[in-house]
Amino acid sequence: GESVGLHLPTLSVQEGDNSIINCAYSNSASDYFIWYKQESGKGPQFIIDIRSNMDKRQGQRVTVLLNKTVKHLSLQIAATQPGDSAVYFCAESRKWHQAGTALIFGKGTTLSVSS
């Protein structure tokens, strides 16, 4: 079956390092992708999104890269801080049941930042 997945369930980095979180997707028809951050006790928060007509998009300290050839999505966080410690989810917009599209999520990567 098709799925949205992540390569690693956990990632540990030192404060100040750059972090890279990866995600593989299998639905080549997906045209919208998004990253969320979820801290303990909270709902997922939007970080950055990208449409399939782009291969890179930058935000504040974050960059999303999309490689449609190998169906790979990555989130890069520059100068990682302790406040970046959270679970990160990728999601793709995919046709869902009878009508329309909806965001389908991967399992999540837990990022731990030590100072």
Place this chain on the structure above:
Amino acid sequence: ETGVTQTPRHLVMGMTNKKSLKCEQHLGHNAMYWYKQSAKKPLELMFVYNFKEQTENNSVPSRFSPECPNSSHLFLHLHTLQPEDSALYLCASSQEQSNEKLFFGSGTQLSVL
């Protein structure tokens, strides 16, 4: 604060109880969603309402019953749940149901005894 409010934050219920989860969004969005988040599993989409019309999802057991009385409010009615239904239930909204980011509430942590 995302503009999406869920109540209650925590709920403990027995298998014979009936309870309801409530979600309210103050963003003027037209689409609302229920997701289930279990430990070590991806967020699972349960229900979608777009302009108050529900997209059918036959994979969710009938003991979960959604209701969307208007575009700002969403309910999830629960009855005769099973212990495996214990999870975090997240509500979200988006401007439209199509390739758009979702705004999530903080969720209701449900425990079924």
